[in-house]
Amino acid sequence: MSRRFIIAMLGLGLALILMPQVSLAEDHLSQAIEHTSQAINFGKQGKADVLATHAEAALTHAEACEAAKANPHTAEAIKHLKEAIEQGKQGHADEATTHAEAALNHLQQVM
Helix, strand or coil: CCHHHHHHHHHHHHHHHHHHHHHHHHHHHHHHHHHHHHHHHHHHCCCHHHHHHHHHHHHHHHHHHHHHCCCHHHHHHHHHHHHHHHHHHCCCHHHHHHHHHHHHHHHHHHC
């Protein structure tokens, strides 16, 4: 076999191995955005406990996205989601909503 053929097959194999991880990261990102948006909506209604629940779900997806494909915006979103959860559990809907909005802004910048 020619050297070019072998190199092309190795490149194709590598691409096929990495493609599912990129797709998985995008799926986790979209789920993180969806849950963060829901957290914000509940926070604006003053439902801090429900905000915290959705922020926890968003955090799980954001951390999975960060593990699959590291990005400084994802890391920053994770920090804000953790703060939103903490504030939500304390019943501070306004402060938790502010952090969730900051997290959403960072998550949207990952796309």
